Amino acid sequence: xxxxxxxxxxxxxxxxxELDPTIQNLCEASEKALATAxxxxxxxxxxxxxxxxxxxxxxxxxxxxxxYPSGLCxxxxxxxxxxxxxxxxxxxxxxxxxxxxxxxxSTPVTSCGSCLQVMAEFEQKQKSSIQVVFYCLxxxxxxxxxxxxxxxxxxxxxRLGD
Numbered sequence: 001x002x003x004x005x006x007x008x009x010x011x012x013x014x015x016x017x018e019l020d021p022t023i024q025n026l027c028e029a030s031e032k033a034l035a036t037a038x039x040x041x042x043x044x045x046x047x048x049x050x051x052x053x054x055x056x057x058x059x060x061x062x063x064x065x066x067x068y069p070s071g072l073c074x075x076x077x078x079x080x081x082x083x084x085x086x087x088x089x090x091x092x093x094x095x096x097x098x099x100x101x102x103x104x105x106s107t108p109v110t111s112c113g114s115c116l117q118v119m120a121e122f123e124q125k126q127k128s129s130i131q132v133v134f135y136c137l138x139x140x141x142x143x144x145x146x147x148x149x150x151x152x153x154x155x156x157x158x159r160l161g162d
Contacts (some may be wrong), residue, residue: 008144008149010145013143019141026057026095029049029095032047037061041066090128119132132147
């Protein structure tokens with residue numbers, strides 16, 4: 001048997017004022033995306049903003065449905081928009097934030113496994129890393145340089161494309 005270990009590096013900031021202005025703007029765009037969330041069942045709104053290589057910003061928000069699991073998370077809404085409207089675009093980074101009226105969110109909310117797998121697919125497709133910024137409204141920010149850092153064992157099978 002061989003035992004191995006994985007480690008990741010990430011940065012933690014006290015708030016968005018410590019970030020580069022470009023990333024601050026992306027966080028603010030993810031916050032604006034919260035306003036379009038449709039979450040009458042969970043009351044847990046999520047907003048995502050994705051910066052493309054050309055500087056264009058694509059936003060997405062979670063969209064629930066009474067027939068679970070028919071809804072979609074904010075990350076996949078934005079990513080699938082890019083896939084359908086900008087199929088050859090390169091994603092530079094994405095910012096994700098959440099909000100609920102039920103309680104105070106005090107640390108950044110991370111993406112679910114399904115979203116991480118879709119994010120990993122986009123990273124694989126474009127053959128370059130996507131920086132991921134998890135932004136807590138009025139608080140901490142976590143920045144990861146690649147989706148692979150979040151999901152090192154994502155499903156990848158290159159032979160399926162043959």
